Amino acid sequence: MTCDDARVLMHGHLDGELDLAGDLEVQQHIEQCPRCASEYAAMRAMRTRLKDVAFRFEAPAALKEKIRRAIPASPPSRAGAYPSRRGTWVPRAVRFAVPMAIGAMLALIVAPRTIGPALNQRLASEVVASHVRSLMAAHLMDVASTDQHTVKPWFNGKLDFSPPVNDFKKDGFPLVGGRLDYIDGRPVAALVYQHGKHVINVFMWPTAGDTTSAERIETEHGYHVEQLTVAGMNCWMVSDLNQQELDRFAELIRAKG
């Protein structure tokens, strides 16, 4: 073994990453070559130094908190806080079947405009990702206002449609603001509502027809997503709220539409 080889392989030896034969060869070389032995000792000393916790940065508590808040908890120990999560966890085959059955029914009833389950699943993932991003990146709102007459005009000129904006404060779902977002390759209105400590994002953009449809899509990671078509608007709601509460909220949105 040459010194050039040994100077690379001694690292594999140091890290326990060589096979037995290679390990022995390097070992032998180090024992016979004072220069490589000295270098190996230096490398070993450095590796020991770097293990010191002093060289580790700890994540700031605020960052941890922000990420924890944005990603809903799902361990069983905290299931009490989200009663519906485990309860509504239906077998995979059923979860496949239900949206598909609804899709099939819609295909029959509202003939020309059907959204396939695959598209819906993709949109649901996008909507969940936008929801999580809005909570994480401290960019929940562009316009923070509980006044629907402030929020609605704010969208003027920013979108080529005017989303219906309603406050449901008396029903326990106060409007807290709105922002522009981007879903399905187009700018959309995002309305932000609150229920207790839970945030609900409502994404809206115009749809081709004006039929009313409803679909509940349960997505990964314990978020609940519901989709409505109301007053010509494609309307997606996402939250870590339990299913019953989100259903109640969806009903409010539908009633106003």
Add this chain to the structure above:
Amino acid sequence: MPDESKAVDFDRTFIPHMDAAYNLARWLVRDDHDAQDVVQEAYLRAFRFAGGFRGGDPRAWILAIVRNTAFTWLKRNRGSDSPTEFDEKVHGGSSEESGLEADAVRKADGAMIRAALDELTDEFREVIVMRDIEGLSYKEIADAAEVPIGTVMSRLARARGKLARSLQERIAQERIPKER
């Protein structure tokens, strides 16, 4: 359609590794605020792609995402070549030929080690942080950086060599004023 039968419990699987994620991001982008942005972005990506997690060490998986997010960030915000020039100026030339002594490494204090690490190129700093501070295996580093395992070892050899030499120079410079 994601394979839901393998859906992982994101909270329990990945949240405990936030310190490791931040540590790697902090060393790679060398700024607290930027590192926080990188970690958030990485967790968001991890959350979206958790369906792609097929077992293995979740820490290595999230660190690979942090690593790639950080490098994308560096490329976008700082351009990737400047540290290399800097590094060659500091560590180039004949010092490569001088022998290394474990003594110099032992004498170096924390601030010196930190400064020497900071001055390495991103690629060299990356392997040292992933291997020596985070304790990832060559295979895990190779997967994260998308290079062969042999490249990990040779890069690590050069990175550690530069770091040790830099420490030796710093110790030597510190001695000069004392001897005068």
